[in-house]
Amino acid sequence: MSHTKKNLIKVxxxxxxxxxxxxxxxCVKAVDGISFCIPSGKTxxxxxxxxxxxSTVGRCILRLIEPTCGEIYFQGKDILATKGDHRNLRKQxxxxxxxxxxxxxxxxxxxxxxxxxxxxxxxxxxxIKETAADLMKLVNLSADLxxxxxxxxxxxxxxxxxxxxxxxxxxxxxxxxxxxxxLDLLVQAQMMDLLKRLQSERGISYLYISHNLPIIRRMADTxxxxxxxxxxxxxxxxxxxxxxxxxxxxxxxxAVPSINPLARPKKNMLRGExxxxxxxxxxxxxxxxCSQAGTICSQIIPEKRHIGRDHWAxxxxxxxxxxxx
Numbered sequence: 599m600s601h602t603k604k605n606l607i608k609v610x611x612x613x614x615x616x617x618x619x620x621x622x623x624x625c626v627k628a629v630d631g632i633s634f635c636i637p638s639g640k641t642x643x644x645x646x647x648x649x650x651x652x653s654t655v656g657r658c659i660l661r662l663i664e665p666t667c668g669e670i671y672f673q674g675k676d677i678l679a680t681k682g683d684h685r686n687l688r689k690q691x692x693x694x695x696x697x698x699x700x701x702x703x704x705x706x707x708x709x710x711x712x713x714x715x716x717x718x719x720x721x722x723x724x725x726i727k728e729t730a731a732d733l734m735k736l737v738n739l740s741a742d743l744x745x746x747x748x749x750x751x752x753x754x755x756x757x758x759x760x761x762x763x764x765x766x767x768x769x770x771x772x773x774x775x776x777x778x779x780x781l782d783l784l785v786q787a788q789m790m791d792l793l794k795r796l797q798s799e800r801g802i803s804y805l806y807i808s809h810n811l812p813i814i815r816r817m818a819d820t821x822x823x824x825x826x827x828x829x830x831x832x833x834x835x836x837x838x839x840x841x842x843x844x845x846x847x848x849x850x851x852x853a854v855p856s857i858n859p860l861a862r863p864k865k866n867m868l869r870g871e872x873x874x875x876x877x878x879x880x881x882x883x884x885x886x887x888c889s890q891a892g893t894i895c896s897q898i899i900p901e902k903r904h905i906g907r908d909h910w911a912x913x914x915x916x917x918x919x920x921x922x923x
Contacts (some may be wrong), residue, residue: 605671606771606803607636607659612668614654618876626729626875627837628654629665630827638770639797641804643835644852645811645819647872650824652807656773660691660804672771692764696776698756699723702748708759709744715767733762737792754785758792767900775807791823811854815839820908823847826875826883833909845888884915 614629629651636642638789644652658665661677661684670677672718677687683722692715695701702711709730710837722729731741737758757777764772774793778786790813796802800818806817814821821838823846831844842848849868869887873879879886885895892915 604638605635606638606673607634607805608669608671609634609655610669610671611640612655612658612670613666614651614658614663615666624876627827627878628749628875629658629691631668631823632822634822634829634831634832636771636805637819638803639801640819641797641806641817643806643808643810643814643821644824645809645814645821646824647809649826649872649875652824653775655824656693656775656805660693660773661687663694666788682786685719689767690769691771691773692767692769693773693775694757694760694764694777696779698753698760699748701760702756704748706747707744708746708751711748712744712759712763712766715763721767733766735794736765739760754781754788757781757785757789761789761792761796765800765802768800769802771803771805773805773807775808777806778813779808781828786813793817800855810913811839811850823850826872826878828883829912830884833905836908837909839849841906843905843909843916844913845890846884848913882912908917 610633611631612629612633613627613631616626616628618624618626622771632655634642644655646652654663657663659670665678668678672687672691680687704768709726712730712733713722713726718731730744734741734744739755739758739762740800743751743755748759751759761777765859775795776791781789793804794817797804804817806814808814818835821835822829823838823844825846831838831842831847838847839851842851853868869889873883874888879896881897882888882891882895882900885891894914900914902910902912903916905911905916
């Protein structure tokens with residue numbers, strides 16, 4: 599990952615394991631030893647199929663769930679060493695949920711939901727209407743919507759309220775968990791433009807979690823590709839999209855629809871579905887679905903291999919393939 603700017607977020611060997619089963623306990627390794635950095639004012643895009651562990655990573659960083667082990671640093675401070683009240687941490691780190699409707703109380707008007715973070719952190723200076731109107735304007739919404747209830751708004755309007763609520767206390771870091779997944783393409787583009795503008799104006803760092811590769815390509819400076827709780831490839835966005843090294847990354851890119859009738863036939867298409875984390879494979883977790891797997895893949899977990907500047911992949915054959923390319 600790039601180190602051209604000071605890292606706001608630094609994660610080392612993060613793990614989150616869950617126990618499953620009533621009588622016969624089984625360990626589910628939702629996140630299994632990942633490390634990464636997010637520089638100030640930059641965006642890390644985290645991609646992978648549903649069940650790969652992306653959302654769990656975001657929730658661990660925010661301490662919405664407690665990691666099993668690992669280290670998480672925010673502005674150089676180990677946030678896992680902080681005990682008790684996390685209110686000061688919450689003020690600096692926020693989340694935008696995928697389901698904007700589900701994250702809002704249907705019985706409370708927009709203005710009260712919008713100002714709730716300011717009330718919790720005692721940052722409301724008494725100018726209630728003015729503060730709410732400024733936040734609405736910031737996300738390109740009319741102040742007339744403040745007195746409505748969530749069901750009276752469109753999906754795009756509710757998502758903008760979620761963004762306004764997240765930035766109301768001026769955080770330095772935001773986890774955007776599939777923030778535009780439930781919206782149509784036009785509104786998605788508007789959401790991305792809004793988030794990029796806020797990042798430029800306020801220097802916010804994002805962890806943008808999505809399975810939508812075109813959105814990640816537009817939003818992220820660097821990309822981490824996850825599969826069953828582990829990274830399989832990381833690098834700058836242009837390198838991941840222009841020169842994907844890992845077979846899983848290649849398969850994900852092959853699955854992106856194209857409107858070009860002259861486009862090449864899709865290759866490296868994924869076989870089957872992501873396996874259950876209750877029954878992990880030995881060796882490389884991707885080998886049961888990989889068309890390029892060899893005997894070693896079912897026996898030994900691949901090590902991290904350097905491909906180019908800030909570009910890494912976890913594959914036994916990646917060096918050979920890159921040399922032959």
